[in-house]
Amino acid sequence: MRIAVCVKIVDGEINPFDECALEEALRITDAEVFAVSMCPQSAAEKLRSLTRLGVKEVYLLSDKLYAGSDTLATAYILSEFLKKQKFDCVFCGRQTIDGDTAQVGPCLATLLGIGLITNVMKICSIDETAVCETRLGHMSVPLPALLTIERINTLRFPSIRSKLGEITVLNNSQVGADRNKCGLSGSATRVLKTFENSAGKRKCKFIKPCEFLNILSELKQSGKKNIKITESDKKLPYVIAIGDDAAKKACEVADKVETIYENDPFVIAGIIKKKAPPAVLWNADLVGRRNAPVAAALINAGLCADCTALETDGETLYMYRPARGGNIIAKIMCITPVQMATVRCAEPSDDIIVSGGRGVAEDFDKIHALAKKIGAEVGASRAVIDKNVISYEAQIGLTGKSVSPKIYIAIGISGAVQHTCAIENSDFIIAINPDASAPIFEYADYGIVITFDEFLSKMQ
Ligand SMILES: Cc1cc2nc3c(=O)[nH]c(=O)nc-3n(C[C@H](O)[C@H](O)[C@H](O)COP(=O)(O)OP(=O)(O)OC[C@H]3O[C@@H](n4cnc5c(N)ncnc54)[C@H](O)[C@@H]3O)c2cc1C
Structure with a gap:
């Protein structure tokens, strides 16, 4: 089986979801894996390092014409290259962490005229058909097909004996894309301006731990924010x-x-x-x-x-x-x-989520106990997932899932933007953290400055 993996270099690093796509491809027995990246020449050395992992060929599609390409133009350029290659499957990361659109994979599958499965959590089997568990349920599609992969694994390290191979750099005359469909002039969208995102920020009212249960029941009964x-x-x-x-x-x-x-x-x-x-x-x-x-x-x-x-x-x-x-x-x-x-249409649901971070990772059974007591689901920051305390399905954030509960309770979570971007549709946010300067309080409606253990002993 020959598998193409699409890789983007973001800020000098391999996009985290693309790392997972690569690892997933490399795990398939007897697969011949090749990587393709549409990036500036400066990405060449990082891409070359993939040859030490068992990636057989690496192609860098690089041309001044490609600058400013939006998702459709990017997918078009990749498709023009892939149409001339032999492959059974294309793997992409779920999304890039700079654009966050998750559009290139589906656009590319369409332009190639092949099957598509997005948000893959597990590849169950792949031969003539790809059978996968996804965030949308169980899916199967005949090959050739394109799969977009979630953050379900960690990219291997190169073995000490592995040798650095060469990469192939192709300009547009070698890729053969129509120049009118490339770059900014070939793109169907225009970014008019960008500005700092302060949208998710809220005015935090600091409360005592003994007020927590009363506030919780008031919030449960309050009307929804529109x-x-x-x-x-x-x-x-x-x-x-x-x-x-x-x-x-x-x-x-x-x-x-x-x-x-x-x-x-x-x-x-x-x-x-x-x-x-x-x-x-x-x-x-x-x-x-x-x-x-x-x-x-x-x-x-x-x-x-x-x-x-x-x-x-x-x-x-x-x-x-x-x-x-x-x-x-x-x-x-x-x-x-x-x-x-x-x-974004999701109105906050009636659920409560109790989410734990690194500050409580060692005490996660107490997070589960609190969630049970107040009838909440459990979530976690990436720091907790990385410690294998709870499965990836629970990860909330840029590389996990977005949530929109009625009440989100963040315990031992500092409030990194990669976490807060996924909770801003919550109706109410309560943060519990001993560090009064933790950014999470800027995103919370209510805050309690206290350690989790002290909070548990004082909340009744
Ligand atoms: C590309 C990329 C993608 C990412 N995607 C995600 C994502 O999807 N989701 C995500 O969450 N993060 C993501 N991150 C990581 C993110 O940047 C933060 O590193 C992470 O969210 C920090 O997790 P944390 O708040 O649990 O840990 P920390 O930042 O370490 O914070 C721990 C907090 O616990 C508090 N604490 C300490 N002791 C206690 C105690 N006894 N009781 C209560 N509190 C205590 C501390 O005061 C601190 O504020 C991503 C990062 C990158 C670069």
Whole structure:
């Protein structure tokens, strides 16, 4: 079996999800693994290091023409290279940690005309068919296919005896991509500006541990906060929304909304092509984020992922989304006739999540006990997952999952942006930490400055 792994170098390092895709490919018995990366030449040495891990060939697609490529242009360039290669399977990381869109994989599968499974948690078998456990359930697809891999393993270290091989650098005349479809000028989206993300920050009220249970029951009974998505008075004349959740958001930016109840992106693309609406909105859940890029690749439409706010002047849809792990917000527009976006629709649920961090990793049984007592689910920061205290399914954050509970209780979590970016849709956040200067308090509605053990003894 010949497996292509798509790899991006971000800030001089291999994108963490791509490391997992590589490791997963290398674990497949008798697989011949080759890597392909569309990056500047400066990534060459890092990519070359992959040859010590058992990656047979490494291709760096590098050309000035490629600068500024959005997800569709990137997928197009990769597809032009891969169409000329022999492969049975393509593995991609779930997403990159700078763009966070998760769009390149689905777009690439579509442009290659092969099957697709996203959010793979486990590859059960792979021969003529790929059978996988995913965040969306059990999936199988005949090969050739593209799989996007979650953070389910750790990339091996090179053996001491392994030798450094060579990589092949190809420019666009060797890749053979249409220059009009590459780089910024070939991209369907434009980043208009970026600014610091302070959206998730809240005003923290510090309370005593003995007040905790009363506040908890008050919050449980309180009404839901409404996530407002639109920020302008003018509206688009007509928008297609995929499903009811997206339709609710579409009403905020459109005079007329047509809701489509369909799960097949190929059917949806056909409808969009026929009706040619100025904009199409999808729910930014796992299904929407899988299907929207497939439809975008089919109809060559600009697509902005995981928007937290929308604005319109009546013609153009301006989309705001977090990027670089939630550190910044980017304002984006599409330059194609159909403007598409996946938008965060999830209203907070009625659940409570008790989440533990490194500060309580040794005491995680007490986190489980507290969760049981107050009827909550258990979550964790990456620091706890890395210690193997609880499984990856529980990881909340940029490289885990996003949550939107009614009440999120962060215990022993410092509040790194890679964690807070995934909890900002919670209705209420309570933080428990002995360090009063921990950033988590900037993201919390209520704070208790105390160690977990002291908190447990004083909360009753
Ligand atoms: C590319 C990338 C992706 C990442 N993805 C994720 C992700 O998906 N999810 C994620 O969570 N992180 C992620 N991280 C890691 C993130 O940057 C932080 O390192 C991580 O969130 C820190 O976890 P923590 O808050 O549990 O630990 P720390 O930052 O070490 O904080 C521990 C906290 O515990 C407190 N504490 C100590 N003792 C006690 C006690 N007795 N009782 C109560 N509190 C105590 C301390 O005051 C401290 O604030 C990612 C990082 C990178 C670079």
